[in-house]
Amino acid sequence: MLAYIMRRILATLPVMGVVVVFVFLLVRIAPGDPAAIIAGDYATPEAIQKIRAGLGLDKPIHVQFGLYVTSLLKGDLGVSLHSRLPVRQLILQRVEPTIALATSTLIFAILVAIPLGILAASKAGSLIDRAVMVFAVGGFSVPIFWLGFLLIFVFSVKLDLLPVQGYVSFREGFAPFVKHLILPTLALGMAYVALLARITRASLLEVLHSEYIRTAYAKGLRPASVLFLHALKNAAVPVLTTIGVGFALLIGGVVITESVFALPGLGRLTVDAVLQRDYAIIQGVTLIFAFVYALVNLAVDLAYTLFDPRIRY
Amino acid sequence: MRSRRIARRFLTLLILGCVGSSPPVVGHPEAQTVRAVMHAELKFFDPLFTTADITQNHGYMIYDTLFALDEKGQPQLQMVDTYRISADKLAYTFTLRSGLKWHDGKPVRSADAVASLKRWAVKDAAGQKLIARTASLEATNDRTFVLKLKEPYALTIRALAKEYSYVPFILPEREAVQDPSKPFEGEKIGSGPFMFVEKEWVPGAKAVYVKFKDYVPRKEAASYYAGGKTVNVERVEWIVIPDQSTAVAALEKGEVDYLQRPQVDQWPLLRKNPTVGMYLGDVYQMQIHPNHLVPPFDNVKAREALMLMVNQADYLQAIAGDPQNWRTCYSYLGCKGWLETDIGADLLKKQDLDRAKQLLAEAGYKGEKIVVMAPSDYPTINAAALTTAAMLRKLGVNVDLQTMDWGTLTSRRPIKDPPSKNPAGWHIFHTTSGYAPLKDPWGHANISTACDKAWFGWPCSPRATKALDELADLSPGTDAFKKGLAEYHSALMENIPYVPLGEFFQYAAYRKDRLSHIVETPFAVFWSMVKQ
Numbered sequence: 099m100l101a102y103i104m105r106r107i108l109a110t111l112p113v114m115g116v117v118v119v120f121v122f123l124l125v126r127i128a129p130g131d132p133a134a135i136i137a138g139d140y141a142t143p144e145a146i147q148k149i150r151a152g153l154g155l156d157k158p159i160h161v162q163f164g165l166y167v168t169s170l171l172k173g174d175l176g177v178s179l180h181s182r183l184p185v186r187q188l189i190l191q192r193v194e195p196t197i198a199l200a201t202s203t204l205i206f207a208i209l210v211a212i213p214l215g216i217l218a219a220s221k222a223g224s225l226i227d228r229a230v231m232v233f234a235v236g237g238f239s240v241p242i243f244w245l246g247f248l249l250i251f252v253f254s255v256k257l258d259l260l261p262v263q264g265y266v267s268f269r270e271g272f273a274p275f276v277k278h279l280i281l282p283t284l285a286l287g288m289a290y291v292a293l294l295a296r297i298t299r300a301s302l303l304e305v306l307h308s309e310y311i312r313t314a315y316a317k318g319l320r321p322a323s324v325l326f327l328h329a330l331k332n333a334a335v336p337v338l339t340t341i342g343v344g345f346a347l348l349i350g351g352v353v354i355t356e357s358v359f360a361l362p363g364l365g366r367l368t369v370d371a372v373l374q375r376d377y378a379i380i381q382g383v384t385l386i387f388a389f390v391y392a393l394v395n396l397a398v399d400l401a402y403t404l405f406d407p408r409i410r411y
Numbered sequence: 412m413r414s415r416r417i418a419r420r421f422l423t424l425l426i427l428g429c430v431g432s433s434p435p436v437v438g439h440p441e442a443q444t445v446r447a448v449m450h451a452e453l454k455f456f457d458p459l460f461t462t463a464d465i466t467q468n469h470g471y472m473i474y475d476t477l478f479a480l481d482e483k484g485q486p487q488l489q490m491v492d493t494y495r496i497s498a499d500k501l502a503y504t505f506t507l508r509s510g511l512k513w514h515d516g517k518p519v520r521s522a523d524a525v526a527s528l529k530r531w532a533v534k535d536a537a538g539q540k541l542i543a544r545t546a547s548l549e550a551t552n553d554r555t556f557v558l559k560l561k562e563p564y565a566l567t568i569r570a571l572a573k574e575y576s577y578v579p580f581i582l583p584e585r586e587a588v589q590d591p592s593k594p595f596e597g598e599k600i601g602s603g604p605f606m607f608v609e610k611e612w613v614p615g616a617k618a619v620y621v622k623f624k625d626y627v628p629r630k631e632a633a634s635y636y637a638g639g640k641t642v643n644v645e646r647v648e649w650i651v652i653p654d655q656s657t658a659v660a661a662l663e664k665g666e667v668d669y670l671q672r673p674q675v676d677q678w679p680l681l682r683k684n685p686t687v688g689m690y691l692g693d694v695y696q697m698q699i700h701p702n703h704l705v706p707p708f709d710n711v712k713a714r715e716a717l718m719l720m721v722n723q724a725d726y727l728q729a730i731a732g733d734p735q736n737w738r739t740c741y742s743y744l745g746c747k748g749w750l751e752t753d754i755g756a757d758l759l760k761k762q763d764l765d766r767a768k769q770l771l772a773e774a775g776y777k778g779e780k781i782v783v784m785a786p787s788d789y790p791t792i793n794a795a796a797l798t799t800a801a802m803l804r805k806l807g808v809n810v811d812l813q814t815m816d817w818g819t820l821t822s823r824r825p826i827k828d829p830p831s832k833n834p835a836g837w838h839i840f841h842t843t844s845g846y847a848p849l850k851d852p853w854g855h856a857n858i859s860t861a862c863d864k865a866w867f868g869w870p871c872s873p874r875a876t877k878a879l880d881e882l883a884d885l886s887p888g889t890d891a892f893k894k895g896l897a898e899y900h901s902a903l904m905e906n907i908p909y910v911p912l913g914e915f916f917q918y919a920a921y922r923k924d925r926l927s928h929i930v931e932t933p934f935a936v937f938w939s940m941v942k943q
Contacts (some may be wrong), residue, residue, distance in 0.1 A: 262661075366616075
């Protein structure tokens with residue numbers, strides 16, 4: 099198992115290499131001049147050129163790439179073109195809200211989606227099943243930002259129950275930490291819940307039609323026992339896969355959610371960096387996300403072994 | 412039974428504790444903190460490194476200036492206690508106020524002022540004009556310094572009172588002697604009414620300022636950027652909320668106290684709220700900038716066609732909606748300012764599409780694509796660009812409307828090649844100027860007519876350039892000045908460096924049940940402000 103884990107981690111290195119080259123080139127090919135943005139609207143062309151030279155952006159692209167890769171190999175993600183702070187420091191400053199939001203969304207989605215999916219599958223064809231499926235379609239179709247604004251309007255502005263925006267670290271108090279995460283989690287989690295509920299239902303339905311389930315019923319087991327002791331475990335593998343694949347959906351959604359709710363996380367850092375052409379941050383954050391995504395998928399693959407003893411690495 | 416009641420009550424309290432919120436108690440430190448949503452995040456701290464408004468705004472928090480403009484637009488003493496002008500108007504002797512200190516406790520000296528002005532004059536247009544006429548600038552003792560000119564310059568004090576990029580903030584000498592083409596290295600220390608709390612700065616999220624307890628405000632009442640900068644709050648937090656709707660909701664709910672530049676589509680909502688007050692923060696002039704190097708706009712007839720195409724009210728309606736949010740203005744130099752004049756503006760005052768078509772044809776336009784750049788992330792400028800595209804189509808122009816973000820537009824703007832030779836070339840872009848630069852054509856980059864040294868668009872008018880230079884040497888208010896102003900404005904109207912589209916307003920919004928005594932300036936200032 100350990101050897102498998104090490105092999106998988108090592109296998110991410112060529113992936114990271116491709117990401118490094120791809121993102122480096124993409125940000126530089128895209129239109130936009132960070133020096134002009136930094137200099138401001140009324141700067142003269144000479145002032146802009148001086149800034150460009152100061153940032154090293156006037157060097158040939160292969161020289162810039164060489165310098166970047168050299169730093170990267172030393173673990174240095176570079177320095178923000180705008181704030182001149184190390185990218186690593188900026189990421190560490192902003193990672194907590196993103197982890198908090200992603201974790202709370204994942205927990206919320208699993209706790210809500212799986213029971214919903216089970217309910218729909220166990221009552222397949224009934225009104226409950228249809229209601230769950232309508233919810234799933236709706237939840238997946240509704241834009242996150244729209245849902246976010248609606249939640250703010252209802253729960254913050256009208257009912258005054260929850261804050262509109264911002265993030266409070268759990269170190270500053272558990273209650274305010276939770277309060278500030280509720281609405282962003284709901285907004286981001288809906289699409290994830292919808293997706294997971296559908297997959298859980300579909301996977302469970304397939305399993306429930308299997309012969310061994312019929313045998314279990316024939317043996318006289320209660321429906322609840324059949325569902326939770328036999329069917330669910332066997333239906334878990336596709337659900338786990340969806341959780342892993344859906345993580346990409348989560349990362350994309352985090353970007354929007356953090357902007358709507360003004361959470362100072364990595365998503366917003368990325369959006370701001372893209373708009374400002376802060377190459378170092380774009381490159382650094384993309385690398386981090388790519389690496390985390392690879393790790394999440396590794397975790398999902400390892401989790402299979404918990405549910406299906408036939409799977410061994 | 413009793414235990415169940417107690418448990419239920421406990422649970423209720425726990426839930427209420429999680430979801431309820433309570434306002435801060437008066438006198439509590441929270442109550443003395445102003446939370447403001449500014450128009451941009453603070454990234455750079457050196458007000459000479461970038462022209463970005465947010466950095467100039469940061470400058471107003473932690474730095475001070477030798478002179479400052481009052482609400483009548485007149486320069487007033489600020490850090491300077493007294494000054495003398497020699498009889499031949501060639502020597503200015505300035506004496507600083509006593510008791511001025513840096514945030515680290517050291518006294519402000521005239522050497523700091525001298526170094527700061529020299530650094531400022533390297534980059535700033537008004538400063539460059541001043542330094543070009545300067546024979547020497549030296550400190551004579553710790554509180555006095557002397558500026559000796561080669562020739563009299565009527566705008567000397569006005570230049571030192573400049574209110575917008577680059578503001579001549581006074582920095583400590585150790586930072587002021589550094590190269591202005593790079594951000595200075597060192598602590599963010601000023602002598603202004605607030606101190607920057609660097610350890611609480613979260614880039615992209617929050618910037619924090621606290622009251623500088625050793626600041627000695629002037630005794631006069633605060634007036635625009637001049638007068639006494641008395642700080643009545645303990646702390647100011649600049650919070651970044653990127654989404655406008657969220658920012659407005661946060662203001663309504665009281666999570667923030669102040670929005671510096673809410674977007675125009677939010678104003679009706681804000682106006683309806685009885686707890687929200689709004690004041691006029693700034694006035695902007697929208698502009699069409701044609702590329703003077705590229706046909707057909709290299710021909711003045713094509714630029715005249717643009718003028719005749721425009722009905723300012725149509726544009727302003729598209730940009731700012733309700734007529735209470737804008738006014739037509741046919742002056743390049745702003746309306747209701749000290750330089751207001753509409754001499755020569757006949758082409759701009761009455762739309763004439765037929766004549767515009769004719770002029771375009773006379774300029775040699777034969778149906779080639781005209782590239783209009785439209786920044787989708789700036790709603791007001793985008794609205795103007797879309798209106799221009801629509802109006803040009805009415806003239807029979809083959810418009811290539813290219814939508815992009817502002818970052819892309821600013822990277823394409825410096826390209827001088829025509830689009831037929833370079834796909835990144837352009838014919839027209841739009842932008843705005845705030846009220847302050849409009850009133851200061853000597854420092855206003857957009858209006859420069861210095862040909863290849865001019866701003867993007869590269870208008871070329873030796874007549875206008877000469878008239879502006881000569882105007883700088885005339886004393887404001889005199890007949891000679893009025894004549895010089897008329898000549899300058901006529902020259903601008905003859906060349907048409909850009910087409911002014913009138914003025915629209917930018918309001919700031921605040922919780923009027925919490926904040927009072929706000930000084931109404933384009934750069935948000937937090938002195939005088941009281942929070943109850």
